Amino acid sequence: MDARSARHRSTAHRGIAAVALAAASGLALAACTGGGDSGTTADGGQGFPDDGCTHVTIATSSEKVNMLDALAEAFKESPEHEGLDTCATVRPINVSSGNAARYLTSGEDWPTSDESLWPTLWSPASTVWTDRVAAAASANLVGEPASFTRTPVVFGMPQPMAEALGWPDVQPSITDFAELCQNPDGWGSVGKDVWGSFKISKTNPNTSTTGLSAILMQSYEAAGKTEGLTTADVDAAAEFSRVFEECVIHYGDTTGNVLSTLYDETQNGASGSGYVSAVALEETSLLNYNQGNPDSHTVQPGETLTPPKTKLVAIYPAGGSMWSDNPVTVLGADWVTDEQRVAGEAFAAFLQTPAAQAVLPDYGFRPLDESVPLGDLFTAEYGVDPALPAVTLPKPEVGVISTAIDQWTQVRKPSSVMELIDISASMDEEIGDGRSRLDGAIEGAQSTLDHFRSTDEIGVWAFTTGVSSEAGENLTVIRDVTALGSDRESLDSSLDDLRYAQRSGTPLYDSILAAYEEMTARAEPGRINAIVVLSDGEDTDSATSLDSLIARIGEDATEGGDETLVRIFPIAYSEAADQTALQRIADATGGQLFDASDAERIDLVFASVINNF
Structure with missing residues (x-):
């Protein structure tokens, strides 16, 4: 019996392991609709072709999938491949860096039932x-990582906004951003009143390299250092980082989701300023955006990309930038066979060759081999300056990084969230793993509670026909939106009680409108204000039409934005859900739709949702 067979587990076991991991770490695969971790191959298919070759999966962050797919093809023609005893086929899968790190440290199998996608x-x-x-x-688990390309972490700004701050002659600093955020006049302080307040988008540092680099850059800025960042420096930077986080509109697990929303706004005739002023991202993601690929998805043959009407330009902060150094390593996991290890080592060696390095600039990455020309992408036309950043901030020690992540948990922007749960009869349908849709919704909601701090506000409403409460007809108030405090255990029990609640029709649109009006009335500018809708997405009993709902919830998303905007994040629990309607609801408020129709991924998707708060 080989190592792969010896580690065979049942699908149910892997599902339980993945759920336990998500609950323990607060991590998840991103939603299919958001272009995040999907476990799919670069061409959107599952598994490998029946080609008689050794099959090698490489788990990688989303922005490198296109590039690694091209490199995998080039590898087939390389001397490194010729030196193998048997041919090898390499395929990338999209898994965020932070998620992969936690899967590997969990001690469990890779959380997918398709063993061909377990990474070498x-x-x-x-x-x-x-x-x-x-x-x-274990150091043996990650082998000997070696970087093969790099890209700096920058702030992408719509070009007119950057010009208002003196770009390209001036590269604003993180302190400049913080001061603009704190200024009660916002953009009005530089003569642009119509743009409203200054808004930043960042990703969650628990799952995203960009989010992690951003908080380390904040600590460097507060310490006035360009090297030698210490734990004491991070501790001393807490207040500076707390103020900087006040600019954040909401967090996310990938920059692609934010960039997609910004792109859609600009293409629909808006400047995008009402949504976000600056996005912390990697330079390569900015290059993808300006080519018309905001979520850095795998570009299919024949696909035409449309550049945004307003491009983003890269701000390389005056105090310095960290770099994503993009290592590759053969894992020391016991599911990796000897043949896969040898093939993986050959592919890793190929990535260091001039032939591979020459491919990198075409995909917006800077090669390590400085003799390789950067080409036409690395120009002002696409918003970047290859001569920058002027200052490189080195990666701190592991202990310093851990301190920064722990600090962010305490200083991140507070949230006020209502969870709106569909308890209609259709939620009794099974989702394929012995649970009902309602079971998945309840367990998902329960898994979020440890994520919220005691000072964060959380409320729960449930909806179906034939019930009433102080919130109105067809609504049941499980918990008012108030500070969570020490109520985790009692709220967990109240959510369990929903399994026995009366179930009838689905007044989805009416319920969303009522929740939106409640949250808008109490929204505060100092919080992330949001509604999470857990439903199978099939409205049957609303007096409010979809168009009327969209008109109402879209009123606040005006030019310049609203500091108390309530964003809506629907989670669709059924393949039959009207995802077009749910997408329109999310888009109207700058939220995001998540697809939880796959039973194996429901818990993981829900954890991805809460990365926004």
């Missing part, structure tokens, strides 16, 4: 993640 190679965005796995689990 891992290429996170930064050696930060390989260092963390080595420290938390």
Whole structure:
């Protein structure tokens, strides 16, 4: 029996392991609709072709999938491949760096039932993640990581906004951003009153390299250092980072989701300023955006990309930038066979060759080989300056990074969230793993409670026909939106009680409108205000039409934005859900739709939702 067969587990076991991991770490695969971790191959298919070759999966962050797919094809023609005893087929799968790190440190199998997708190679965005796995689990597990390309972390700004701050002659600093955020006049302080307040988008540092780099850059800025960042420096930077986080509109697990929303707004005639002023992202993601690929998805043959009407330009902060150094390593996991290890080592060696390095600039990555020309992408036309950043901020020690992540949990922007749960009869339908849709919704809601701080506000409403409460007809108030405090255990029990609640029709649109009006009335500018809708998405009993709902909830998303905007994040629990309607609801408020129709991914998707708060 080979190593792969010896580690065979039942589908149910892997599902339980993945759920336990998500609950323990607060991590998840991103929603299919958001272009996040999907476990799919670069061409959207599952598994490998029946080609008689050794099959090698490389787990990688989303922005490298296109590039690694091209490199995998080039590898077939390389001397490194010729030196193998048997042919090898390499395929990338999209797994965020932070998620992959936690899967590897969990001690469990890779959380997918398709063993062909269990990775031989891992290429996170930064050696930060390989260092963390080595420290938390085993150095042998991550092998010997070697960087093969790099990209700096920058702030992308719509070009007119950057010009208002003096770009391209001036590269604003993180302190400049913080001061603009704090200024009660917002953009009005530089003569642009119509743009409203200054808004930043960042990703969650628990899952995203960009989010992690951003908080480290904040600590460097507060300390006035360009090297030698210490734990004491991070501790001393807490207040500075707390103020900076006040600019954040909401967090996310990928920059692609934010960039997609910004792109849609600009293409529909808006400037995008009402949504966000600056996005912390990697330079390569900005290059993808300006080519018309905001979520860095795998571009299919014959697909035409449409550049945005307003491009983003890269701000390389005056105080310095960190770099994503993109290592690749052969994993020391016991599911990796000898044949896969040898093939993986050959592919990793190929990535260091001039032939492979020459491919990188075409995909917006800077080669390590400085003799390789950067080409036409790395120009002002696409919003970047290859001569910058002027200052490189080195990666701190593992302990310093851990301190920064722990600090962010305390200083991140507070949230006020209502969870709106569909308890109609249709939610009794099974989702394929012995649970009903309602079971998945309840368990997903329960899994979020440890994520919220005691000072965060959380409320729960449930809806179906034939019930009433102080919230109105067809609504049941499980918990008012108030500070969570010490109520985790009692709220957990109240959510369990929903399994026995009366179930009838689905007044989805009426309920969303009532929840939106409630949250809008109490929304505060200092919080992330949001509604999470857990439903199978099939409205049957609303007096409010979809168009009327969209008109109402879209009123606040005006030019310049509203500091108390309530964003809606629907989670669709059924393949039969009207995802077009749910997408329109999310888009109207700058939220995001999540697809939980796959039973194996419901718990993981829900954890991805809460990365926004």
